[in-house]
Amino acid sequence: MTRTLSPGALMAAETAEQPAVWRRQLAEAGPGGASGLAEAAELVRRRAPRFVLLVARGTSDHAALYAKYLVEITLGLPVGLVSPSTYTAYGRRPDLRDVLMVAVSQSGGSPDLLRTLEVAKAGGALTVSVTNNAASALATTADAHVDVLAGPERAVAATKSYTAQLLALNLLFGGAGADALPDLGDAILARDAELAALAVRYRFAERMITTGRGYSYPTAREAALKLMETAYVSAQAFSGADLLHGPLALVEPRVPVLAVTSAGAGGQAFAPVLDALAERRADVVTVGSAARDVVLPETAEPLAPLLEILPFQLLARHVAVDRGGDPDAPRGLRKVTETL
Incomplete structure (x- = not known):
């Protein structure tokens, strides 16, 4: 008898594997x-x-x-x-x-x-x-x-391969101090229920904005992609600096904003963005080591993106399932996309 997996089961399993992948990378x-x-x-x-x-x-x-x-x-x-x-x-x-x-x-x-x-x-x-x-x-x-060394990735939405790429690139270019990352990652992933509760807030969202500066900007970009490809939310990602120009006009209470704000120079430079969002009475949730909502452990700024993306992976999966979808079978997508 063939067992049917619950929606998002593959994505959930591969998301959970990430600290083990990091340990393997560091060992090899x-x-x-x-x-x-x-x-x-x-x-x-x-x-x-x-x-x-x-x-x-x-x-x-x-x-x-x-x-x-x-x-x-x-x-x-x-x-x-x-x-x-x-x-x-x-x-x-x-x-x-x-x-x-x-x-x-x-x-x-x-x-x-x-x-x-x-x-x-x-x-x-x-x-x-x-x-x-x-x-x-x-x-x-x-x-x-x-x-x-991420191992087979069967879910359409990339999770463990993404953070494995981040760590590999960090190590390739002389990064150090990553030994504590796997344990920190395990602690963040153990907060799945916290992100499931937050996901309910976005069940009916049609548009969202993600934003960050410096090392956190790639996290904002990847978070938006995860929400788009799994939950079909129209999510736009902006550098905090760019958001303060024309795109700020998009911000209103009906358009939730997910802001990545971590300790370090990038987080400090992001402060005026939070001020501008507050002035527009935006619906903002902050994620990161300098956040007030989803607070993450502090680490060296170049390593922070490996931890920052984890809550967004959890969030995207829960939003997708709450909206009646299956992030393991998104409409019109397959695992390898070839472009010419």
């Missing part, structure tokens, strides 16, 4: 480890690139945005986010000597990312892939590959 990060991290990092150090380009799609694009902040802030190198169409649809072949191109992909199977990496390699770039599939075309084409 050294020389000779299964991730290939140490070898990739050493190759990057030897080549000493002067510029970094990141290429990704979907959820992985938010991991790449995180890496952009990380490299610019911690290493002081200029970083760009690639438009794959430049290399595919428009067929351009730029000179990429002294450039590091990092391709981030859960599956490693996107044709446009593969073509972009091939063109970059031919143009003189050092290429590194960060995927959850060491046998993928992207992994075998790059000069070095980092396996995020």
